[in-house]
Amino acid sequence: MKPKAPSRDSVTTINEDGSRYIVHPSDVSGRFALLRRLVGWLLIAVYVLLPWIPINGAPAVFLNVAERRFHLLGLTLVAQDLWLLFFCITGLGFTLFFTTALLGRIWCGWACPQTVFLDMVFRRVERLIDGDAPARRRLENAPWTPAKVFQRALKHGIFLACSLAVAHIFISYFVSLPKLYAMMHSAPAQNWGVFVFVMALSGILYFNFAWFREQFCIVMCPYGRLQSALVDDDTINVGYDERRGEPRGKPGSANAGDCIDCRRCVQVCPTGIDIRQGGLQLECIACTACIDACDQVMTRLHRPRGLVRYDSLSAFGGKKRRILRPRTVVYAVLMLIGGSVFSFAITKVKPVTFSILRMPGAPYYRDGEELRNNYFLRLINKRVETGAFEIEIVSSEPGLHIAGADANGRLTVAVPGNQEIQTPVVAQLPKSEFDGQFDIRMTVHDQTGSVLVSRTIPFLGPFRQGNTQRGAP
Ligand code: SF4
Numbered sequence: 001m002k003p004k005a006p007s008r009d010s011v012t013t014i015n016e017d018g019s020r021y022i023v024h025p026s027d028v029s030g031r032f033a034l035l036r037r038l039v040g041w042l043l044i045a046v047y048v049l050l051p052w053i054p055i056n057g058a059p060a061v062f063l064n065v066a067e068r069r070f071h072l073l074g075l076t077l078v079a080q081d082l083w084l085l086f087f088c089i090t091g092l093g094f095t096l097f098f099t100t101a102l103l104g105r106i107w108c109g110w111a112c113p114q115t116v117f118l119d120m121v122f123r124r125v126e127r128l129i130d131g132d133a134p135a136r137r138r139l140e141n142a143p144w145t146p147a148k149v150f151q152r153a154l155k156h157g158i159f160l161a162c163s164l165a166v167a168h169i170f171i172s173y174f175v176s177l178p179k180l181y182a183m184m185h186s187a188p189a190q191n192w193g194v195f196v197f198v199m200a201l202s203g204i205l206y207f208n209f210a211w212f213r214e215q216f217c218i219v220m221c222p223y224g225r226l227q228s229a230l231v232d233d234d235t236i237n238v239g240y241d242e243r244r245g246e247p248r249g250k251p252g253s254a255n256a257g258d259c260i261d262c263r264r265c266v267q268v269c270p271t272g273i274d275i276r277q278g279g280l281q282l283e284c285i286a287c288t289a290c291i292d293a294c295d296q297v298m299t300r301l302h303r304p305r306g307l308v309r310y311d312s313l314s315a316f317g318g319k320k321r322r323i324l325r326p327r328t329v330v331y332a333v334l335m336l337i338g339g340s341v342f343s344f345a346i347t348k349v350k351p352v353t354f355s356i357l358r359m360p361g362a363p364y365y366r367d368g369e370e371l372r373n374n375y376f377l378r379l380i381n382k383r384v385e386t387g388a389f390e391i392e393i394v395s396s397e398p399g400l401h402i403a404g405a406d407a408n409g410r411l412t413v414a415v416p417g418n419q420e421i422q423t424p425v426v427a428q429l430p431k432s433e434f435d436g437q438f439d440i441r442m443t444v445h446d447q448t449g450s451v452l453v454s455r456t457i458p459f460l461g462p463f464r465q466g467n468t469q470r471g472a473p
């Protein structure tokens, strides 16, 4: 069966009756294919290894949602630090805007997990089992023989195994590796929530990489829809030099341009489009396969490479290439603001998180000649090493002290690295000194005496005429 001819009036991969047209892109090699392969393998290695590489005693990336503790490249954040995410997401969002305005869909072609896993893993498995593009097309149209059943079962079995592996690696960002290992060796019913999630994710990945493929980029990806609003005629993208290539003709034909209409650029396109149909085509994921394909043809013809190349629509039209435009400047400024605020905010993250609550029960107790307020302290040590923290009450009330404090009025609490403790703290005040509710400030010091964090909480006692206290028993 002849491959379908691309048209700008329709999506190649969807037939007129709405059914799916499966594209079988031809193999391609060249400088971009090699570079993309290196980048792809590097990104896969990063994805696989991040949960294994320890930094400051925790995995490089470990999003411990169950304990609300997030380890990011040596930095430990707790739920209270998540406001930082706003600046992180803003910085990353504007970085993507800036990159798209400057370099088009470079993310899609080079770094998107959809493209990386599809091109570097699933298409490679398919190429190995089913052969090159003509062989795959023949197999698709062949009747179901035992050989075809075996070939399909083998391919889809490997696809399923790869999907399971990708899903398990994904879950290892949220569950520690020893815990994941233990889960994998226990009955699914013991961890049914995680089990169902991993199975569902594996199923989605399998469906996506085995069948849905480029449809995700064409009909589902929101970034793909957004890009037309982010780019302009000066954005660098993969394109065809019409002024040089047209009119098409056989090599040596009089007045013919450089395009010999060999259709190699179409055959290698994973989304089934013809880059020569011009403009910014929605389906183009900037995978550069057509650049390599055409460069090979040009090299064979002893013509300069670059008939299909990275360039702007303005440059293809013979105008000057402009890097600095209002949109690139605005996106760059917003990107730098987001990035700088995030970098600054990161330096302000405290190594300890501290919260204090009043203990359930009476608001205060009479203890001989003293009034007692009971609090409940929660301390999270975000460092790897055990921390000895000193708790102190700061107040101008004479005689106010922490029960069990040392001669300096401080209570020392040891918290193991990356752990939290919850401990009661009792504040006492001679009854004779109490003259109505007042606020006390509890501070946490490190061993050098520096104040790390502090919180304010009221000290309550019996109601007296003229004071503002409520609810004393
Ligand atoms: S590969 Fe190059 S020469 Fe061949 S059809 Fe495409 S643009 Fe023309």
Ligand code: SF4
Pocket (backbone or CB within 6 Å): 238, 265, 268, 269, 270, 271, 272, 273, 274, 275, 283, 284, 285, 286, 287, 288, 289, 290, 291
């Ligand atoms: S037109 Fe070229 S760059 Fe775009 S998806 Fe097809 S092969 Fe990749």
